[in-house]
Structures are given as structure tokens and as C-alpha cells.
Amino acid sequence: MASIGLNTGLKALLASQSALDIIGHNVANANTPGYSRQSLGVSAGRTLNLRGLAIGTGVNADVVKRTVDGLLQARLTGQASSLASLDAQLDVMTSIEALLGEPGGFGLSGGLDRFFGSIAEFSSSPNDLVMRTGMVQSAGSLAAQFNQLAGGLSSLRSDTATQVSFNVDQVNLIARDLVQLNREISEIEASGVPANDLRDQRDVALQELAKHVDITYTEGSNGNTRVTVGGRLLVGETRAFALSSDIDQAGGVTLNIEGSQIPVRVVRGAVAGLGKLTQGFIPGLQDQLDDYARNLILEMNRAHSTGIPLDGGFTRLVAEHALSDQDQDGSVQDELLAGAGLPFDVSSGALYVNVNNAGTDTLNTYRIDIDETTTTVGGFMDQLSEIPGLNAALNGAGQLQIISDAGVKFDFGRRLDATPDDSGTFGGQFASLGSGAEGPFSLANGDTFDFTGPLGSFSVSVATADFTEISQATAAELVDVLNADANFQANGMRAVDVSGRIVVQSTTSGPTATFDVDGGSGIAALGWTAGTTVTGHTTAVDVALGGTYTGEANDLFTFVPLSDGTIGTTPGLEVGVFDQNGLLISTLSVGENYLPGSELDVGNGVTITFGFGELSASDGDVFAVDMLADSDTTDILVALGMNGLFTGTDASSMSVRADLEADPSLLAASSGGASGGNSVLLQMLDLQSSNVDGLSGRSFTEFYNDFVGDVGFEVASTANSRDVEGFLMTNLEQRRDQISGVNIDEELVKMIEFEQNFQAASRYIQVVNDLHNDLLRIL
Amino acid sequence: MSIPRTLNRLAGYLQGEIGARRRTLALLETQEASIQANDPAATAEALRKLDREMSTNGEHLRKRAQLIEQLATTWGVPADLLTLGSIIERGGPAAAHLAPLRDELRSITALVIRKNRRLGALIGMHRRVIRDVIEYVLEDERGAAMSGAGSLIDAEA
Numbered sequence: 001m002a003s004i005g006l007n008t009g010l011k012a013l014l015a016s017q018s019a020l021d022i023i024g025h026n027v028a029n030a031n032t033p034g035y036s037r038q039s040l041g042v043s044a045g046r047t048l049n050l051r052g053l054a055i056g057t058g059v060n061a062d063v064v065k066r067t068v069d070g071l072l073q074a075r076l077t078g079q080a081s082s083l084a085s086l087d088a089q090l091d092v093m094t095s096i097e098a099l100l101g102e103p104g105g106f107g108l109s110g111g112l113d114r115f116f117g118s119i120a121e122f123s124s125s126p127n128d129l130v131m132r133t134g135m136v137q138s139a140g141s142l143a144a145q146f147n148q149l150a151g152g153l154s155s156l157r158s159d160t161a162t163q164v165s166f167n168v169d170q171v172n173l174i175a176r177d178l179v180q181l182n183r184e185i186s187e188i189e190a191s192g193v194p195a196n197d198l199r200d201q202r203d204v205a206l207q208e209l210a211k212h213v214d215i216t217y218t219e220g221s222n223g224n225t226r227v228t229v230g231g232r233l234l235v236g237e238t239r240a241f242a243l244s245s246d247i248d249q250a251g252g253v254t255l256n257i258e259g260s261q262i263p264v265r266v267v268r269g270a271v272a273g274l275g276k277l278t279q280g281f282i283p284g285l286q287d288q289l290d291d292y293a294r295n296l297i298l299e300m301n302r303a304h305s306t307g308i309p310l311d312g313g314f315t316r317l318v319a320e321h322a323l324s325d326q327d328q329d330g331s332v333q334d335e336l337l338a339g340a341g342l343p344f345d346v347s348s349g350a351l352y353v354n355v356n357n358a359g360t361d362t363l364n365t366y367r368i369d370i371d372e373t374t375t376t377v378g379g380f381m382d383q384l385s386e387i388p389g390l391n392a393a394l395n396g397a398g399q400l401q402i403i404s405d406a407g408v409k410f411d412f413g414r415r416l417d418a419t420p421d422d423s424g425t426f427g428g429q430f431a432s433l434g435s436g437a438e439g440p441f442s443l444a445n446g447d448t449f450d451f452t453g454p455l456g457s458f459s460v461s462v463a464t465a466d467f468t469e470i471s472q473a474t475a476a477e478l479v480d481v482l483n484a485d486a487n488f489q490a491n492g493m494r495a496v497d498v499s500g501r502i503v504v505q506s507t508t509s510g511p512t513a514t515f516d517v518d519g520g521s522g523i524a525a526l527g528w529t530a531g532t533t534v535t536g537h538t539t540a541v542d543v544a545l546g547g548t549y550t551g552e553a554n555d556l557f558t559f560v561p562l563s564d565g566t567i568g569t570t571p572g573l574e575v576g577v578f579d580q581n582g583l584l585i586s587t588l589s590v591g592e593n594y595l596p597g598s599e600l601d602v603g604n605g606v607t608i609t610f611g612f613g614e615l616s617a618s619d620g621d622v623f624a625v626d627m628l629a630d631s632d633t634t635d636i637l638v639a640l641g642m643n644g645l646f647t648g649t650d651a652s653s654m655s656v657r658a659d660l661e662a663d664p665s666l667l668a669a670s671s672g673g674a675s676g677g678n679s680v681l682l683q684m685l686d687l688q689s690s691n692v693d694g695l696s697g698r699s700f701t702e703f704y705n706d707f708v709g710d711v712g713f714e715v716a717s718t719a720n721s722r723d724v725e726g727f728l729m730t731n732l733e734q735r736r737d738q739i740s741g742v743n744i745d746e747e748l749v750k751m752i753e754f755e756q757n758f759q760a761a762s763r764y765i766q767v768v769n770d771l772h773n774d775l776l777r778i779l
Numbered sequence: 780m781s782i783p784r785t786l787n788r789l790a791g792y793l794q795g796e797i798g799a800r801r802r803t804l805a806l807l808e809t810q811e812a813s814i815q816a817n818d819p820a821a822t823a824e825a826l827r828k829l830d831r832e833m834s835t836n837g838e839h840l841r842k843r844a845q846l847i848e849q850l851a852t853t854w855g856v857p858a859d860l861l862t863l864g865s866i867i868e869r870g871g872p873a874a875a876h877l878a879p880l881r882d883e884l885r886s887i888t889a890l891v892i893r894k895n896r897r898l899g900a901l902i903g904m905h906r907r908v909i910r911d912v913i914e915y916v917l918e919d920e921r922g923a924a925m926s927g928a929g930s931l932i933d934a935e936a
Contacts, residue, residue, distance in 0.1 A: 758906045760826050761810060765899040767833055768803065772892045775796070778843070778862050779885045
């Protein structure tokens with residue numbers, strides 16, 4: 001009995017000491033990440049049957065238990081993945097937000113404001129060299145900001161991709177640790193002892209792993225944990241399978257796992273979060289920034305390429321962008337102009353080329369029509385070279401260069417033809433008869449035009465072969481037929497096409513110059529009648545245009561007298577101005593109350609003066625003049641990179657044209673060529689607030705605001721999500737701490753309570769002892 | 780007061796004393812169990828009950844001294860020489876019923892003393908273990924125990 005009693009007491013002591021040891025272990029690991037509180041599992045000792053009595057044998061300390069909730073642990077691991085994904089994204093996104101530097105004036109918006117501000121200043125003093133230099137410098141600063149932003153985004157994308165690789169390395173390290181922990185746990189637990197601390201370490205490792213990639217894990221009966229990533233085994237019973245990452249040029253991340261050819265797809269964890277940035281968010285921003293820069297380059301160059309430099313024109317222009325041999329047949333010239341590898345689109349339309357010949361003191365404007373489906377590089381070059389004084393060729397790099405003859409300058413400006421009646425078809429000195437109406441003219445094969453000229457009567461007949469469609473004969477086609485006729489030439493006559501009307505003239509001038517329209521089957525189609533005699537005038541009406549055309553679209557203004565009479569003399573004499581659609585847009589009174597040479601307002605910024613002379617509506621007096629809002633509706637100059645403000649095609653390659661930086665006088669302020677003109681600058685200024693097709697109809701300011709706003713929204717949205725996920729994580733961690741964590745205060749209080757109780761108990765031990773000894777004394 | 784009546788009152792005292800020892804023994808067992816179960820609250824509760832039990836002891840002593848004094852006066856012997864054995868012997872048949880009560884009280888008192896000693900050893904061991912743990916937890920970076928220098932924890936800090 002005595003031995004049982006001693007043993008019972010000893011077991012109780014040992015159990016209590018174990019419990020206190022565990023308290024000490026708990027306290028010591030209170031701050032150990034992932035540590036789970038441990039407690040002693042006790043049970044009553046086996047009952048002994050002694051002398052017919054069932055006698056207890058005290059308490060047994062059976063096992064040290066880990067206080068964990070497996071489901072909560074799994075939720076913590078999953079939550080760690082979600083949180084790490086958002087943390088990784090938010091980290092990079094915050095860097096992007098800082099890179100944009102908005103608001104604060106250090107970002108691109110400040111650069112744009114300064115750029116447009118410098119244009120505004122320069123537009124007020126277009127001849128001021130300081131302002132001119134200032135604008136070039138601000139353009140250079142803006143381009144540098146684009147470069148910096150593009151470089152920053154590119155670096156961030158590259159860094160983010162590097163972070164993916166780093167995370168993958170971490171995954172492999174942790175996977176190897178897990179294999180080792182699995183081995184140690186199974187070895188220890190094979191002897192029946194729970195490996196609590198190692199299991200805690202494994203839980204921590206799993207949670208750490210989940211921060212990099214989303215995982216699923218299961219524990220086998222032997223205590224080993226198998227981990228899979230995207231359905232592929234990462235940690236097996238005895239080994240880890242290496243995860244690897246491939247990052248393509250576009251920043252796309254592909255994960256592969258050893259032993260499998262099928263890429264692993266992860267949706268959470270830092271790798272997934274970073275992958276979303278490299279594959280979606282950052283490239284999206286880069287594309288938007290490139291679009292923005294590209295459209296800025298396009299629009300600015302559209303304005304500038306048709307501008308005229310300070311010295312009045314070019315003698316040599318070399319394209320920035322090379323034309324390329326797309327079909328690899330050894331020749332560039334057979335390529336379609338719109339498909340010759342130029343970085344900007346070429347569309348159908350017209351390019352106007354102005355050629356100023358100092359020797360002849362003439363300024364002529366030539367129109368080159370481009371059809372994006374038919375015009376070849378060679379065809380375009382031929383059209384350029386056909387312009388008197390110009391030569392177009394490709395250099396060795398495939399860049400188009402235009403070189404003018406000595407004494408000749410050229411430009412692509414929107415010049416207003418100051419002396420539009422070059423042919424003298426509007427009250428000129430030549431005998432002149434116009435068709436009175438625009439073509440096409442309904443002719444038939446064999447129709448004749450009978451004239452009497454200085455050398456006598458002759459007839460010109462037309463044939464079907466002379467026209468694309470003879471019943472729809474154009475003025476140009478008929479002009480060619482007439483001018484090709486030997487009798488027509490011999491009699492000193494010529495035909496001209498004035499905006500679709502045909503005008504037949506004598507080549508001599510004055511009252512002695514005359515010809516008759518005798519008849520013929522074709523004259524009715526032109527509105528002529530047989531027996532008409534046309535005579536030249538002593539004085540030609542001097543017509544001069546001024547101002548700058550401010551219309552939004554290219555137009556053709558046709559001027560015709562509405563009756564016969566003398567300018568400044570005949571009462572009610574008027575000149576009608578018609579647009580290219582034949583609509584009367586203005587009526588100019590040039591009769592008795594008009595002082596010849598005084599300025600009349602045509603409209604859209606254009607003015608006109610008429611000199612003294614006779615006008616004849618009956619004889620079909622007419623002149624026409626192009627009104628150019630855009631002298632390059634094809635964008636061929638922008639596509640070639642000729643006379644642009646900026647070079648490059650996107651945010652990273654954008655810069656100011658090098659020769660412009662070196663010589664700001666090349667900066668084109670005007671498109672009309674007048675000194676002090678600022679039409680190009682005003683067109684550029686309009687771009688700040690006008691809608692741009694390439695930016696989905698938004699202005700540059702709106703687009704950039706949206707761009708910055710979108711980034712801010714994404715960052716805020718991600719931050720909000722991170723806060724929510726962080727709150728959930730904190731909540732789960734608190735629940736874990738409640739279940740598994742060690743509260744050092746509680747543990748100490750518990751021990752101090754023991755200490756105090758034992759102190760009190762010690763006193764009672766003495767009291768009880770004294771009392772009973774006293775009692776024994778009387779027994 | 781007659782001797783038989785005094786002896787009957789002594790028997791009542793013995794029965795009360797036996798009940799008190801049994802309660803003490805039960806409280807010591809409860810205390811031991813609470814220590815083994817690491818339940819400080821139960822230990823504290825057992826201590827409070829033991830304290831109440833011990834507080835009744837004065838009344839037992841006074842009653843016992845009064846009865847023995849009366850018998851000593853009656854028999855003309857010094858009170859401090861009387862034991863229960865000598866009282867039973869002097870009382871003869873009138874004190875025979877006291878013998879089993881004395882045996883039972885002796886037996887239960889021996890049990891209490893043994894339990895008390897064992898509990899004393901258990902408490903002593905626990906105090907040393909707790910002291911070790913607290914010293915370990917609260918020792919400073921140089922390994923010096925802080926508990927010896929003052930209060931353990933400033934709970935309001």
C-alpha cells in the first residue's frame with residue numbers, strides 16, 4: 001500500500017512538472033511564428049485490484065498535444081495566397097503611380113501643359129527666335145518625359161518578371177524544406193511521439209509557400225504532406241519537383257513543373273499577382289502610353305509637316321522612315337505606298353506641293369493624288385519628279401528624298417494662291433469661252449467642234465477611244481483632245497480645264513484676238529451655240545486673293561460673274577462664289593459701287609480684290625482656287641517622316657527632330673508662308689482640346705486624365721481589395737491565436753496563481769500538521 | 780456536573796472531532812487533485828474551504844479543554860496529565876463507549892497527517908518547478924533573474 005501511495009504521488013508530481021514544462025515551452029515560443037500552443041494530455045492511472053479493493057494509481061501524462069484547427073489552418077494558407085497576390089500587385093502598382101507623378105506638375109500633364117504653353121507663347125510672336133527655341137526645347141522635354149515614362153514602365157515590367165523568377169526560386173527552396181520536414185515528422189511519429197514543433201514548422205512553410213503560389217495539400221496516414229500547384233505535384237512523399245518559369249518577350253509568364261509538359265496555371269499567390277501585372281496591367285499601360293505618344297506624334301506632325309520653315313521652303317528633304325521591299329522581289333518601287341512598311345497609315349487623298357522658283361519668281365501648287373489601293377512607291381516618286389524643279393529618289397537606306405533644282409524651294413503648305421487666274425479665264429486679255437457648266441459632258445463618238453481661227457475654219461472630232469466613257473466626258477479629257485489637235489494648235493488656240501469646266505482660249509491677247517464657234521454636234525453638250533464670236537480684251541481683270549482659309553475641310557471655290565459688265569461700272573454686277581458641291585456661298589458686288597482693288601470678304605478667312613476690267617457670264621468667265629484646310633489628306637508626309645516636329649513612333653522612341661533642335665528656324669509656324677503666320681501653331685494648339693480619332697474621340701488632355709485616372713482607380717481598387725483580404729487574414733490569424741496561440745500573460749498569471757496558492761497551501765500544511773500532532777498527543 | 784454526563788459530552792466532542800478530521804482529509808485530497816490537474820482556481824477554492832475548516836478548530840479546542848478540566852477537577856488530577864486512554868481507564872464502564880471513538884479519531888488523524896505530509900512534499904516540488912520556470916521566462920539578457928529584484932510584472936504597464 002505504501003509503495004502504491006508513493007508511486008501515485010510521484011506520478012502526480014511528474015505530470016505536474018510536465019504540465020509546467022509545457023507552460024514554459026509555450027511561454028518561450030510565444031513569439032515564434034506559427035507556434036501552436038501545447039498542452040498535456042492526462043488520464044487516470046490503471047486501477048489495481050488489491051485485497052478485493054479497486055485502488056487508483058493516480059494520473060498518467062500521456063501525450064503533449066498541439067492545439068490546432070486544421071480547417072482554420074487551410075483557410076489561413078488559402079488566404080495567404082490571396083493576400084500575397086494583392087500585396088505583390090499593390091507594391092508594383094504603387095511604383096507605377098509614383099512613376100506617373102500625378103498630380104503635382106512633375107508628370108506628363110505638366111510637360112504637356114508646358115509644351116502647349118510654349119506653343120501659345122510662340123504663336124503670339126512667330127518670328128521671335130527665343131520663343132521658337134523655347135518651343136523646340138519644351139517639345140524635347142515632353143519627348144524626354146515620354147521616354148522616361150516608357151523606360152520606367154519597361155523597367156518595372158522587367159523587374160516584375162525578375163520577381164516572378166525570385167518567387168519561383170523561393171517556391172523550390174520551401175518545397176525542399178517541406179520534403180525534409182515530412183521525413184523528420186514521419187520518422188519521429190513512427191515511434192508514437194507527435195512531432196508538434198516540426199508540424200508547426202511545416203504549417204509555417206506551407207503558409208509561406210502559399211504566399212508565392214496557390215497550393216493544395218493533403219496529409220497522408222504516415223504524416224507526410226503532399227503539395228500540388230495548379231494540379232501538379234510539387235512536394236511528394238520523398239522528393240520535390242522543381243518549378244520553373246519562362247518569361248517571353250511580351251512579359252508573359254509560363255510556369256512549368258519538372259516531369260510535366262503541361263504549363264502550370266496559378267491564380268493566386270505572388271507569382272499569379274505579378275504575372276497579372278506583366279501580362280495584363282503593365283503592357284496595357286505601355287500600349288496606352290504608346291498610343292498616346294503615337295497619336296501626339298501623328299497629330300503634331302500632321303500640322304507641322306505641312307508647315308513652312310522660316311526661310312520659306314526646302315531644297316532637300318529626307319524621310320525619317322524607310323520604305324521597304326515587302327514582297328522581297330528586289331525592288332521597293334513596285335510596292336504599294338500604303339503597304340511599304342511605313343509606321344503610319346497612308347490613305348487615299350491628295351498631297352499639295354508648292355514650288356517656288358526664285359528665277360522665274362513663280363509659285364506654283366501641284367496636286368498629287370494618292371490612291372491607297374493603287375499608288376505605288378514608284379508612281380508616287382514619278383509624280384513628285386514630274387513637278388518642275390523637283391527630283392524624288394530613294395537613298396541607300398530606302399528613305400525617300402526630295403531635292404529641288406537650284407533656285408527652287410518647295411513646301412507642302414496650305415498656301416492660298418494669291419493670283420489664281422493664271423490662265424486669264426476670268427476677264428482676261430485672251431479671247432476666252434467657257435463651258436458655263438462643269439462636266440461631265442455627254443458626247444458621242446464622232447461629235448465635232450467647228451471653230452474659225454486666224455488661219456480659217458477647222459473642225460475637231462472626238463472618238464470613243466479618247467475618253468474613259470465618252471457619254472461622261474470630263475473637261476480634262478476633252479482638253480487633251482482639243483489641245484492635241486493640230487488645227488487647234490495652228491490657229492493659236494488652247495483649251496484649259498478650270499475646275500471641271502472647259503475653257504477655250506486664244507493664245508494671243510487684246511481686242512484683235514478672236515475666234516468663232518461655228519457649230520458641230522458636240523457644242524450643245526458644252527452649252528455653246530453656233531455663231532458665237534469671242535474677242536480678247538485690252539485690260540485683264542487683276543484678281544488677288546488674301547487671308548488664310550479657315551474652313552475645316554478642303555474645298556474648291558469657283559468664281560463666276562453672274563452677268564456681263566465692267567467692274568466698278570456696271571450696276572448690279574456680281575461675282576458668285578461656289579463651293580465644290582456647286583453651292584453658292586457668297587455673292588460679291590463688283591458693280592458701280594465697287595472700287596476696283598478694294599478688298600471683299602469671301603468668307604472662311606479669305607479676301608479678294610478685283611482690278612478694273614470686263615467680265616462676261618455669257619462667255620463663261622471663270623476661275624477656281626483650291627482652299628486647303630489640309631494640304632496632305634493622305635498622311636504620306638507623316639508616314640514618311642518628312643518635315644515632322646517629332647520623330648519616332650511610340651513613347652520610347654519619341655524625340656524632337658534632330659535638325660530642328662540644331663536649327664530652330666526649321667520649325668514651321670505657318671502653313672501659308674506669310675511672314676508672321678502662325679496657322680500651324682494654332683492648329684497645334686487646337687489639338688490640346690480637340691477630339692482625336694486615334695484616342696477614341698478624346699482629346700489629348702482627356703485621354704491622359706483618363707489614363708492617370710484609370711491607374712489611380714486600379715491602385716485604389718487593388719488597395720481596397722487588399723484591405724478586405726488583409727482584414728480577413730487578420731481575423732483568421734486572431735482566431736488561430738485564440739485557438740493555437742500563446743498568451744504569455746495568461747501563462748504567467750497561471751503560474752503566479754500556482755505560486756500564490758502553493759504559498760498559502762504551505763502555510764496550511766504547517767497548521768494542519770500542528771493541529772493533528774496536538775490531537776495525537778491526547779489520544 | 781456528574782462524571783457520566785461529562786463523559787457523554789466528551790463522546791459528542793469526539794464525534795465532532797472525527798467529522799472535522801474527515802472533512803479536512805477530503806479537502807486535502809481535493810487540493811491534491813487540483814494541483815495534479817493544474818487547476819489553480821480549484822486549488823484556491825480548496826484552500827478557502829480548508830481555511831474555513833481550520834477556523835472552527837478553536838471551538839473544538841476550547842470544548843475539549845473545558846471537558847478535560849471538569850474531569851481533572853472531579854478526579855483531583857492535573858488536567859495536562861489526562862489523555863483519552865487514561866480517561867477511559869478512570870471512567871470504567873461509564874467510559875467504555877469512548878474507546879471506539881478514540882480509535883477512529885486516531886486512525887483518521889493519522890491519515891490526515893500522512894496526506895498532509897505528502898501534499899507538503901508535492902507543493903514544495905511544484906514551487907521549485909514554478910520558480911524555475913518564472914526565473915527562466917523573466918531572466919534578462921545577461922541571464923540574471925529579474926524576479927529577485929522586485930515585482931514580477933507590472934500589469935498596468
